[in-house]
Amino acid sequence: MKLLNHLINLLFPRVCAACGNILLEREDTVCTTCRFLLPKTGYELNPNNPLAQMFYGQMPFNAVMAEFFFSKTGKVQHLIHGLKYKGCRENGIFLGEEIGKSLLKAPDYQGISYIIPIPLHPKKEKIRGYNQSHVIAEGISEVMNIPIAEKCLVRSVFTDTQTKKSREERWQNVKDIFELKKPQKLQGKHVLLVDDVLTTGATLMSAGKALMQVEGIKISVATVACASN
Ligand SMILES: [Zn+2]
Structure with missing residues:
Protein backbone atom coordinates (compact mmCIF):
# COMPACT_ATOMS: atom_id res chain seq x y z
CA MET A 1 0.00 0.00 0.00
CA LEU A 38 1.52 34.13 3.95
CA PRO A 39 1.03 37.72 5.16
CA LYS A 40 -1.13 37.65 8.32
CA THR A 41 -2.80 40.91 9.38
CA GLY A 42 -2.96 40.35 13.16
CA TYR A 43 -6.18 42.41 13.02
CA GLU A 44 -8.03 40.01 15.37
CA LEU A 45 -5.91 41.44 18.21
CA ASN A 46 -6.46 45.09 17.22
CA PRO A 47 -10.03 46.35 17.91
CA ASN A 48 -9.29 49.60 16.02
CA ASN A 49 -7.94 48.00 12.85
CA PRO A 50 -8.80 49.66 9.50
CA LEU A 51 -11.51 47.09 8.73
CA ALA A 52 -13.28 47.75 12.04
CA GLN A 53 -13.02 51.49 11.33
CA MET A 54 -14.76 50.97 7.99
CA PHE A 55 -17.98 50.12 9.86
CA TYR A 56 -17.81 52.77 12.59
CA GLY A 57 -21.10 54.64 12.84
CA GLN A 58 -22.67 52.35 10.26
CA MET A 59 -22.93 48.87 11.74
CA PRO A 60 -22.24 48.00 15.38
CA PHE A 61 -20.11 44.91 14.77
CA ASN A 62 -18.36 43.62 17.91
CA ALA A 63 -15.11 42.90 16.01
CA VAL A 64 -13.93 42.72 12.40
CA MET A 65 -10.89 40.95 11.00
CA ALA A 66 -9.29 39.50 7.87
CA GLU A 67 -6.70 36.76 8.32
CA PHE A 68 -4.43 37.76 5.42
CA PHE A 69 -3.43 40.71 3.29
CA PHE A 70 -3.59 40.17 -0.44
CA SER A 71 0.07 39.41 -1.00
CA LYS A 72 2.37 40.94 -3.60
CA THR A 73 3.33 37.40 -4.59
CA GLY A 74 -0.34 36.59 -5.26
CA LYS A 75 -0.37 33.48 -3.08
CA VAL A 76 -3.46 34.46 -1.08
CA GLN A 77 -5.25 35.42 -4.30
CA HIS A 78 -4.26 32.08 -5.79
CA LEU A 79 -5.75 30.16 -2.86
CA ILE A 80 -9.03 32.08 -3.04
CA HIS A 81 -9.21 31.79 -6.82
CA GLY A 82 -8.78 28.01 -6.56
CA LEU A 83 -11.57 27.86 -4.00
CA LYS A 84 -13.99 30.00 -5.98
CA TYR A 85 -13.36 28.97 -9.56
CA LYS A 86 -11.46 25.68 -9.66
CA GLY A 87 -13.31 23.48 -7.20
CA CYS A 88 -10.42 23.42 -4.69
CA ARG A 89 -12.56 22.96 -1.61
CA GLU A 90 -9.49 22.02 0.46
CA ASN A 91 -8.17 25.59 0.03
CA GLY A 92 -11.24 26.87 1.89
CA ILE A 93 -10.77 24.37 4.70
CA PHE A 94 -7.11 25.43 5.05
CA LEU A 95 -8.02 29.16 5.06
CA GLY A 96 -10.78 28.55 7.61
CA GLU A 97 -8.44 26.60 9.87
CA GLU A 98 -5.94 29.47 9.77
CA ILE A 99 -8.68 31.93 10.77
CA GLY A 100 -9.82 29.58 13.56
CA LYS A 101 -6.32 29.30 15.02
CA SER A 102 -6.00 33.10 15.13
CA LEU A 103 -9.45 33.62 16.66
CA LEU A 104 -8.81 31.12 19.46
CA LYS A 105 -6.17 33.55 20.75
CA ALA A 106 -8.27 36.72 20.29
CA PRO A 107 -10.20 38.07 23.34
CA ASP A 108 -12.86 39.79 21.17
CA TYR A 109 -13.76 36.47 19.54
CA GLN A 110 -14.55 34.44 22.65
CA GLY A 111 -17.97 33.08 23.64
CA ILE A 112 -19.20 32.57 20.07
CA SER A 113 -22.26 30.29 19.83
CA TYR A 114 -22.69 30.00 16.05
CA ILE A 115 -20.80 30.55 12.82
CA ILE A 116 -22.85 32.06 9.99
CA PRO A 117 -21.39 31.92 6.48
CA ILE A 118 -22.56 34.63 4.05
CA PRO A 119 -24.97 32.70 1.81
CA LEU A 120 -24.58 32.47 -1.94
CA HIS A 121 -27.64 32.65 -4.11
CA PRO A 122 -28.80 29.04 -4.69
CA LYS A 123 -28.30 29.43 -8.47
CA LYS A 124 -24.65 30.36 -7.98
CA GLU A 125 -24.15 27.63 -5.42
CA LYS A 126 -25.51 25.08 -7.89
CA ILE A 127 -23.03 26.22 -10.56
CA ARG A 128 -20.05 26.22 -8.16
CA GLY A 129 -21.09 23.06 -6.32
CA TYR A 130 -20.67 24.70 -2.92
CA ASN A 131 -20.71 28.03 -1.11
CA GLN A 132 -17.09 29.08 -0.59
CA SER A 133 -17.93 30.97 2.62
CA HIS A 134 -19.55 27.82 4.00
CA VAL A 135 -16.38 25.82 3.28
CA ILE A 136 -14.27 28.47 5.08
CA ALA A 137 -16.75 28.30 7.97
CA GLU A 138 -16.28 24.51 8.09
CA GLY A 139 -12.53 25.01 8.62
CA ILE A 140 -13.18 27.54 11.40
CA SER A 141 -15.82 25.29 12.97
CA GLU A 142 -13.39 22.37 13.09
CA VAL A 143 -10.65 24.34 14.86
CA MET A 144 -12.86 26.35 17.25
CA ASN A 145 -15.38 23.58 17.89
CA ILE A 146 -18.32 25.91 17.23
CA PRO A 147 -21.31 24.78 15.11
CA ILE A 148 -22.43 26.45 11.88
CA ALA A 149 -25.95 27.89 12.07
CA GLU A 150 -27.45 26.41 8.91
CA LYS A 151 -29.99 28.42 6.90
CA CYS A 152 -30.48 31.18 9.49
CA LEU A 153 -29.49 33.76 6.91
CA VAL A 154 -30.69 33.21 3.35
CA ARG A 155 -30.21 35.12 0.13
CA SER A 156 -33.40 36.24 -1.50
CA VAL A 157 -32.44 38.28 -4.59
CA PHE A 158 -30.08 37.39 -7.39
CA THR A 159 -27.41 40.07 -7.90
CA ASP A 160 -25.16 40.45 -10.93
CA THR A 161 -21.43 40.63 -10.64
CA GLN A 162 -20.19 43.48 -8.45
CA THR A 163 -16.90 44.22 -10.14
CA LYS A 164 -17.93 47.04 -12.49
CA LYS A 165 -20.05 48.94 -9.98
CA SER A 166 -19.24 51.97 -7.86
CA ARG A 167 -19.39 51.80 -4.06
CA GLU A 168 -22.83 53.40 -3.96
CA GLU A 169 -24.17 51.14 -6.71
CA ARG A 170 -22.82 48.11 -4.92
CA TRP A 171 -24.58 49.11 -1.73
CA GLN A 172 -27.87 49.67 -3.56
CA ASN A 173 -27.35 46.30 -5.18
CA VAL A 174 -26.99 44.31 -1.95
CA LYS A 175 -28.99 46.38 0.54
CA ASP A 176 -31.87 44.00 1.10
CA ILE A 177 -30.66 40.73 -0.33
CA PHE A 178 -30.57 38.77 2.93
CA GLU A 179 -33.48 37.35 4.82
CA LEU A 180 -33.46 36.16 8.41
CA LYS A 181 -34.85 32.72 9.33
CA LYS A 182 -35.15 31.14 12.79
CA PRO A 183 -34.30 34.41 14.63
CA GLN A 184 -35.20 32.88 18.03
CA LYS A 185 -32.23 30.50 17.68
CA LEU A 186 -29.84 33.49 17.59
CA GLN A 187 -31.45 35.53 20.37
CA GLY A 188 -28.87 36.90 22.82
CA LYS A 189 -26.06 34.99 21.08
CA HIS A 190 -22.59 35.99 19.91
CA VAL A 191 -22.31 34.94 16.24
CA LEU A 192 -19.39 34.89 13.81
CA LEU A 193 -20.24 36.13 10.31
CA VAL A 194 -17.87 34.67 7.69
CA ASP A 195 -17.04 35.86 4.17
CA ASP A 196 -14.17 35.22 1.75
CA VAL A 197 -12.91 38.69 0.90
CA LEU A 198 -13.56 42.08 2.51
CA THR A 199 -13.48 44.96 0.01
CA THR A 200 -16.20 47.62 0.32
CA GLY A 201 -17.98 45.88 3.19
CA ALA A 202 -21.33 46.24 1.42
CA THR A 203 -22.22 42.54 1.63
CA LEU A 204 -21.35 42.38 5.33
CA MET A 205 -23.36 45.56 5.97
CA SER A 206 -26.36 44.00 4.32
CA ALA A 207 -26.01 40.71 6.23
CA GLY A 208 -25.46 42.69 9.45
CA LYS A 209 -28.62 44.66 8.79
CA ALA A 210 -30.66 41.45 8.57
CA LEU A 211 -29.04 39.90 11.65
CA MET A 212 -29.42 43.04 13.80
CA GLN A 213 -33.17 42.37 13.89
CA VAL A 214 -32.42 39.62 16.40
CA GLU A 215 -32.80 40.74 19.99
CA GLY A 216 -29.56 40.92 21.97
CA ILE A 217 -27.39 39.58 19.14
CA LYS A 218 -23.64 40.30 19.08
CA ILE A 219 -21.99 40.00 15.67
CA SER A 220 -18.28 39.51 14.99
CA VAL A 221 -16.87 39.26 11.49
CA ALA A 222 -14.06 37.08 10.10
CA THR A 223 -12.87 37.09 6.49
CA VAL A 224 -9.96 35.50 4.65
CA ALA A 225 -8.36 38.53 3.03
CA CYS A 226 -8.31 42.28 2.57
CA ALA A 227 -6.12 44.81 0.76
CA SER A 228 -3.15 46.12 2.68
CA ASN A 229 -3.10 49.88 3.16
ZN1 LIG B 1 3.86 26.78 -1.11
Missing part, protein backbone atom coordinates in the same frame (compact mmCIF):
# COMPACT_ATOMS: atom_id res chain seq x y z
CA LYS A 2 2.83 2.37 0.91
CA LEU A 3 4.57 1.51 -2.34
CA LEU A 4 1.40 2.25 -4.26
CA ASN A 5 1.14 5.64 -2.56
CA HIS A 6 4.73 6.40 -3.51
CA LEU A 7 4.01 5.48 -7.09
CA ILE A 8 0.89 7.66 -7.20
CA ASN A 9 2.88 10.56 -5.75
CA LEU A 10 5.55 10.12 -8.41
CA LEU A 11 3.07 10.06 -11.25
CA PHE A 12 0.70 12.71 -9.89
CA PRO A 13 2.66 14.86 -7.45
CA ARG A 14 0.55 16.84 -5.03
CA VAL A 15 1.41 20.52 -5.23
CA CYS A 16 1.08 23.45 -2.84
CA ALA A 17 -2.17 25.31 -3.53
CA ALA A 18 -0.42 28.63 -2.91
CA CYS A 19 2.95 28.37 -4.72
CA GLY A 20 2.69 25.28 -6.91
CA ASN A 21 5.80 23.56 -5.51
CA ILE A 22 5.60 19.81 -4.93
CA LEU A 23 4.37 18.95 -1.41
CA LEU A 24 6.33 16.69 0.91
CA GLU A 25 4.52 13.58 2.13
CA ARG A 26 3.74 15.12 5.53
CA GLU A 27 2.52 18.41 4.03
CA ASP A 28 -1.12 19.00 3.23
CA THR A 29 -2.70 21.54 0.78
CA VAL A 30 -0.18 24.32 1.50
CA CYS A 31 3.61 23.84 1.91
CA THR A 32 5.44 24.70 5.13
CA THR A 33 7.22 27.70 3.57
CA CYS A 34 3.96 29.27 2.41
CA ARG A 35 2.35 28.63 5.82
CA PHE A 36 5.13 30.75 7.32
CA LEU A 37 5.20 33.43 4.64
Whole structure:
Protein backbone atom coordinates (compact mmCIF):
# COMPACT_ATOMS: atom_id res chain seq x y z
CA MET A 1 0.00 0.00 0.00
CA LYS A 2 2.83 2.37 0.91
CA LEU A 3 4.57 1.51 -2.34
CA LEU A 4 1.40 2.25 -4.26
CA ASN A 5 1.14 5.64 -2.56
CA HIS A 6 4.73 6.40 -3.51
CA LEU A 7 4.01 5.48 -7.09
CA ILE A 8 0.89 7.66 -7.20
CA ASN A 9 2.88 10.56 -5.75
CA LEU A 10 5.55 10.12 -8.41
CA LEU A 11 3.07 10.06 -11.25
CA PHE A 12 0.70 12.71 -9.89
CA PRO A 13 2.66 14.86 -7.45
CA ARG A 14 0.55 16.84 -5.03
CA VAL A 15 1.41 20.52 -5.23
CA CYS A 16 1.08 23.45 -2.84
CA ALA A 17 -2.17 25.31 -3.53
CA ALA A 18 -0.42 28.63 -2.91
CA CYS A 19 2.95 28.37 -4.72
CA GLY A 20 2.69 25.28 -6.91
CA ASN A 21 5.80 23.56 -5.51
CA ILE A 22 5.60 19.81 -4.93
CA LEU A 23 4.37 18.95 -1.41
CA LEU A 24 6.33 16.69 0.91
CA GLU A 25 4.52 13.58 2.13
CA ARG A 26 3.74 15.12 5.53
CA GLU A 27 2.52 18.41 4.03
CA ASP A 28 -1.12 19.00 3.23
CA THR A 29 -2.70 21.54 0.78
CA VAL A 30 -0.18 24.32 1.50
CA CYS A 31 3.61 23.84 1.91
CA THR A 32 5.44 24.70 5.13
CA THR A 33 7.22 27.70 3.57
CA CYS A 34 3.96 29.27 2.41
CA ARG A 35 2.35 28.63 5.82
CA PHE A 36 5.13 30.75 7.32
CA LEU A 37 5.20 33.43 4.64
CA LEU A 38 1.52 34.13 3.95
CA PRO A 39 1.03 37.72 5.16
CA LYS A 40 -1.13 37.65 8.32
CA THR A 41 -2.80 40.91 9.38
CA GLY A 42 -2.96 40.35 13.16
CA TYR A 43 -6.18 42.41 13.02
CA GLU A 44 -8.03 40.01 15.37
CA LEU A 45 -5.91 41.44 18.21
CA ASN A 46 -6.46 45.09 17.22
CA PRO A 47 -10.03 46.35 17.91
CA ASN A 48 -9.29 49.60 16.02
CA ASN A 49 -7.94 48.00 12.85
CA PRO A 50 -8.80 49.66 9.50
CA LEU A 51 -11.51 47.09 8.73
CA ALA A 52 -13.28 47.75 12.04
CA GLN A 53 -13.02 51.49 11.33
CA MET A 54 -14.76 50.97 7.99
CA PHE A 55 -17.98 50.12 9.86
CA TYR A 56 -17.81 52.77 12.59
CA GLY A 57 -21.10 54.64 12.84
CA GLN A 58 -22.67 52.35 10.26
CA MET A 59 -22.93 48.87 11.74
CA PRO A 60 -22.24 48.00 15.38
CA PHE A 61 -20.11 44.91 14.77
CA ASN A 62 -18.36 43.62 17.91
CA ALA A 63 -15.11 42.90 16.01
CA VAL A 64 -13.93 42.72 12.40
CA MET A 65 -10.89 40.95 11.00
CA ALA A 66 -9.29 39.50 7.87
CA GLU A 67 -6.70 36.76 8.32
CA PHE A 68 -4.43 37.76 5.42
CA PHE A 69 -3.43 40.71 3.29
CA PHE A 70 -3.59 40.17 -0.44
CA SER A 71 0.07 39.41 -1.00
CA LYS A 72 2.37 40.94 -3.60
CA THR A 73 3.33 37.40 -4.59
CA GLY A 74 -0.34 36.59 -5.26
CA LYS A 75 -0.37 33.48 -3.08
CA VAL A 76 -3.46 34.46 -1.08
CA GLN A 77 -5.25 35.42 -4.30
CA HIS A 78 -4.26 32.08 -5.79
CA LEU A 79 -5.75 30.16 -2.86
CA ILE A 80 -9.03 32.08 -3.04
CA HIS A 81 -9.21 31.79 -6.82
CA GLY A 82 -8.78 28.01 -6.56
CA LEU A 83 -11.57 27.86 -4.00
CA LYS A 84 -13.99 30.00 -5.98
CA TYR A 85 -13.36 28.97 -9.56
CA LYS A 86 -11.46 25.68 -9.66
CA GLY A 87 -13.31 23.48 -7.20
CA CYS A 88 -10.42 23.42 -4.69
CA ARG A 89 -12.56 22.96 -1.61
CA GLU A 90 -9.49 22.02 0.46
CA ASN A 91 -8.17 25.59 0.03
CA GLY A 92 -11.24 26.87 1.89
CA ILE A 93 -10.77 24.37 4.70
CA PHE A 94 -7.11 25.43 5.05
CA LEU A 95 -8.02 29.16 5.06
CA GLY A 96 -10.78 28.55 7.61
CA GLU A 97 -8.44 26.60 9.87
CA GLU A 98 -5.94 29.47 9.77
CA ILE A 99 -8.68 31.93 10.77
CA GLY A 100 -9.82 29.58 13.56
CA LYS A 101 -6.32 29.30 15.02
CA SER A 102 -6.00 33.10 15.13
CA LEU A 103 -9.45 33.62 16.66
CA LEU A 104 -8.81 31.12 19.46
CA LYS A 105 -6.17 33.55 20.75
CA ALA A 106 -8.27 36.72 20.29
CA PRO A 107 -10.20 38.07 23.34
CA ASP A 108 -12.86 39.79 21.17
CA TYR A 109 -13.76 36.47 19.54
CA GLN A 110 -14.55 34.44 22.65
CA GLY A 111 -17.97 33.08 23.64
CA ILE A 112 -19.20 32.57 20.07
CA SER A 113 -22.26 30.29 19.83
CA TYR A 114 -22.69 30.00 16.05
CA ILE A 115 -20.80 30.55 12.82
CA ILE A 116 -22.85 32.06 9.99
CA PRO A 117 -21.39 31.92 6.48
CA ILE A 118 -22.56 34.63 4.05
CA PRO A 119 -24.97 32.70 1.81
CA LEU A 120 -24.58 32.47 -1.94
CA HIS A 121 -27.64 32.65 -4.11
CA PRO A 122 -28.80 29.04 -4.69
CA LYS A 123 -28.30 29.43 -8.47
CA LYS A 124 -24.65 30.36 -7.98
CA GLU A 125 -24.15 27.63 -5.42
CA LYS A 126 -25.51 25.08 -7.89
CA ILE A 127 -23.03 26.22 -10.56
CA ARG A 128 -20.05 26.22 -8.16
CA GLY A 129 -21.09 23.06 -6.32
CA TYR A 130 -20.67 24.70 -2.92
CA ASN A 131 -20.71 28.03 -1.11
CA GLN A 132 -17.09 29.08 -0.59
CA SER A 133 -17.93 30.97 2.62
CA HIS A 134 -19.55 27.82 4.00
CA VAL A 135 -16.38 25.82 3.28
CA ILE A 136 -14.27 28.47 5.08
CA ALA A 137 -16.75 28.30 7.97
CA GLU A 138 -16.28 24.51 8.09
CA GLY A 139 -12.53 25.01 8.62
CA ILE A 140 -13.18 27.54 11.40
CA SER A 141 -15.82 25.29 12.97
CA GLU A 142 -13.39 22.37 13.09
CA VAL A 143 -10.65 24.34 14.86
CA MET A 144 -12.86 26.35 17.25
CA ASN A 145 -15.38 23.58 17.89
CA ILE A 146 -18.32 25.91 17.23
CA PRO A 147 -21.31 24.78 15.11
CA ILE A 148 -22.43 26.45 11.88
CA ALA A 149 -25.95 27.89 12.07
CA GLU A 150 -27.45 26.41 8.91
CA LYS A 151 -29.99 28.42 6.90
CA CYS A 152 -30.48 31.18 9.49
CA LEU A 153 -29.49 33.76 6.91
CA VAL A 154 -30.69 33.21 3.35
CA ARG A 155 -30.21 35.12 0.13
CA SER A 156 -33.40 36.24 -1.50
CA VAL A 157 -32.44 38.28 -4.59
CA PHE A 158 -30.08 37.39 -7.39
CA THR A 159 -27.41 40.07 -7.90
CA ASP A 160 -25.16 40.45 -10.93
CA THR A 161 -21.43 40.63 -10.64
CA GLN A 162 -20.19 43.48 -8.45
CA THR A 163 -16.90 44.22 -10.14
CA LYS A 164 -17.93 47.04 -12.49
CA LYS A 165 -20.05 48.94 -9.98
CA SER A 166 -19.24 51.97 -7.86
CA ARG A 167 -19.39 51.80 -4.06
CA GLU A 168 -22.83 53.40 -3.96
CA GLU A 169 -24.17 51.14 -6.71
CA ARG A 170 -22.82 48.11 -4.92
CA TRP A 171 -24.58 49.11 -1.73
CA GLN A 172 -27.87 49.67 -3.56
CA ASN A 173 -27.35 46.30 -5.18
CA VAL A 174 -26.99 44.31 -1.95
CA LYS A 175 -28.99 46.38 0.54
CA ASP A 176 -31.87 44.00 1.10
CA ILE A 177 -30.66 40.73 -0.33
CA PHE A 178 -30.57 38.77 2.93
CA GLU A 179 -33.48 37.35 4.82
CA LEU A 180 -33.46 36.16 8.41
CA LYS A 181 -34.85 32.72 9.33
CA LYS A 182 -35.15 31.14 12.79
CA PRO A 183 -34.30 34.41 14.63
CA GLN A 184 -35.20 32.88 18.03
CA LYS A 185 -32.23 30.50 17.68
CA LEU A 186 -29.84 33.49 17.59
CA GLN A 187 -31.45 35.53 20.37
CA GLY A 188 -28.87 36.90 22.82
CA LYS A 189 -26.06 34.99 21.08
CA HIS A 190 -22.59 35.99 19.91
CA VAL A 191 -22.31 34.94 16.24
CA LEU A 192 -19.39 34.89 13.81
CA LEU A 193 -20.24 36.13 10.31
CA VAL A 194 -17.87 34.67 7.69
CA ASP A 195 -17.04 35.86 4.17
CA ASP A 196 -14.17 35.22 1.75
CA VAL A 197 -12.91 38.69 0.90
CA LEU A 198 -13.56 42.08 2.51
CA THR A 199 -13.48 44.96 0.01
CA THR A 200 -16.20 47.62 0.32
CA GLY A 201 -17.98 45.88 3.19
CA ALA A 202 -21.33 46.24 1.42
CA THR A 203 -22.22 42.54 1.63
CA LEU A 204 -21.35 42.38 5.33
CA MET A 205 -23.36 45.56 5.97
CA SER A 206 -26.36 44.00 4.32
CA ALA A 207 -26.01 40.71 6.23
CA GLY A 208 -25.46 42.69 9.45
CA LYS A 209 -28.62 44.66 8.79
CA ALA A 210 -30.66 41.45 8.57
CA LEU A 211 -29.04 39.90 11.65
CA MET A 212 -29.42 43.04 13.80
CA GLN A 213 -33.17 42.37 13.89
CA VAL A 214 -32.42 39.62 16.40
CA GLU A 215 -32.80 40.74 19.99
CA GLY A 216 -29.56 40.92 21.97
CA ILE A 217 -27.39 39.58 19.14
CA LYS A 218 -23.64 40.30 19.08
CA ILE A 219 -21.99 40.00 15.67
CA SER A 220 -18.28 39.51 14.99
CA VAL A 221 -16.87 39.26 11.49
CA ALA A 222 -14.06 37.08 10.10
CA THR A 223 -12.87 37.09 6.49
CA VAL A 224 -9.96 35.50 4.65
CA ALA A 225 -8.36 38.53 3.03
CA CYS A 226 -8.31 42.28 2.57
CA ALA A 227 -6.12 44.81 0.76
CA SER A 228 -3.15 46.12 2.68
CA ASN A 229 -3.10 49.88 3.16
ZN1 LIG B 1 3.86 26.78 -1.11
